[in-house]
Each structure stands twice: as structure tokens, then as C-alpha cells.
Amino acid sequence: MDQTLAAETRSRQELFKSAFREHPAGVAVISAMSADGPVGLTASSVASVAVDPMTLSFSVTRAKGSAGGLLEAQTISVHLLAEHHVDLADAFARSGAPRFTPEQGWGEFGSGEPLLADARAALLCRITHIIKVGSSSVVLAEVLDIRLGESAPPLIYHDRRFRRLA
Template identity: 30%
Template sequence: MTALATFETGQAVDPQAFRVAMKQVPTPVAIVTAMSEEGPLGMTVGSFTSVSLSPALVTFFVDVSSTTWPRLKSSPSFTINILGHDKGELCRAFSRRGADRFDGVDWSLNEHGNPSLADASVTLDCTVYSTLVLGDHIQLVGEVQGFKVHHEGMPLVFFNGSFLDLRERG
């Protein structure tokens, strides 16, 4: 078997080779939203997971070069919008740089004062529990203050550079 990328002990880790390796790990896709003085903010994250049941904690990671993060981090709360398998275009809309990410998106302010996306499967309203700079990313841990399951179904999952349709897997 031929390896697509390798790393041997004692070598420096090549970021691109490491990216090839990590593309083999599926990740759920979510959109983090908050309100700022300028209006609604939102960004796609592909590293969302739960951390703890008691207290209810979740986490995601943000690239330190994110232009949305400096505005989002000043918000006392945020909403995580978990996407269903058929929401790839919505994910892409919130990944664009320099565009109005909310243009054409159905959303409303929730009781915590943050944008909730109408097409989200689940929304989690959170406050900042902790942040930590880890390499070229910032880990944000949020404490869940409330949540709503809008509908059940297969999640939007990113794998090997594209969206993975879990419905095909049975």
C-alpha cells in the first residue's frame, strides 16, 4: 500500500501532509452566530463537539486568522446552529470572506439575542466558558444555556475535502 502522506518520528511535521492525514477524519459542520454592534455575525466551524454533560459544555476551534473571531469574541453569548445533511450551500455561505453571510438566509433573533438559522437541525445557546490558544487555532468552550432540536436527521459532515452524505451509508 502506498502512503499519501507520512510523518516519521524525528522529522518536522509538514502542515500540508498533516492536512492530508486529517482529511481522513469526518467532522460535523455547524455555524456559530452572535450579535455585534454592527449586526449579525456568523461563521462555519468544522470542529464542533460536545465536551461534558454536567455542566453542559461544547467546543469548537477557530483559525487565529479569522476575521470574524475578533468581533464574535466580544459577544457575551453565541448560538451554534447544527446543520442537516442537505445544508451544504448554507455552510458555504457562512464560509465566504468579505460577503454578507446572512444575505438570503432565513434567520431570526432567539431569546438569547443571537441569530438562529431557520434551517438548523439543532440550535444551542451558549455563553463563553473558556478560550485557549492552541497553535494556529483558538479553542472556544461554550456552556449551553438552552437548546432546541428542530428536527432529527442525518448531520452535515465534512470528509476528505467535501460533504459526506451519510444516507448512502445506510
């Protein structure tokens, strides 16, 4: 790729990032039980896909660390966060931050997957498809169980920050 085309591509990529930086998204923590213990990460890409079968999607940008653990799992848990989960979302967004601590309120589904007891909703899912797109992977997962928590305003991600709805 010549330098002009490379510069144009980087410029378009920056425009793409800027466009989505201004597009608010709900925040979730996605977790699984790996051979080494629980793994999880914060995601703002969770979306409903279908009702029959109940399917959701999300994307991850790497295939190592927590993301790799999720991609290797057969089942995962998706926790839709409330505005009071800012610290939790931040912990699961930063490498090396404390995760799955008793203070964060973690339990488990009957089948062993991590369960955040006070999430707005917790969905136990089975991964059905992983689609590679460049350096990312889009995951489709069928919902097997749903636990609804207390109704609360959602936590959102906008302009690189976790925010509460005003």
C-alpha cells in the same frame, strides 16, 4: 530553525492535515451578535465536552473578522447543520459571501443571538474559556438553551468538501 528542521516540521504538518482530511466531521455554523451586527462562520470542530455543566468546544484559526467577532462575544449560537444546508455552510465558509439573508431562514433567540430556524439543533451558549494554541483558539462554551429542529441526516465535512451521509 535550520532548513532541515523547518522542512521536517512542514512535512509532519502536511501529514497531520492529511490524517484529518480523511476524518469526517459534522458541520455547524457558529454565530453571534457583534457591535457591527451578526457574525458567523462554518466550523467542523464542534464537539461535546461535558453534560454537567453542558459544555461544547470548537476552534477558530484567526482572531479577526467573523472569528474575532465570535471571540469577543459573551454569547454565541451553534447550529448543527443538516444535509440540505450545503449552500449555507459554503456561504459561511467563504469571506464576502452573503450571510444572514432572509432566504437562509435566520431569526433570533429571545436574547438577540442569530437563530437558524431549520437547523437540526441550535444551541445558545455562553463562552466560558478561550485557550490560545499556536495561531488558533479553542473555545469552551456552556449551553444555556437548546432548540431541536426536524430530524434530518447531518452535513459532514470530509476531504475538503461538504458531503451528505450515504
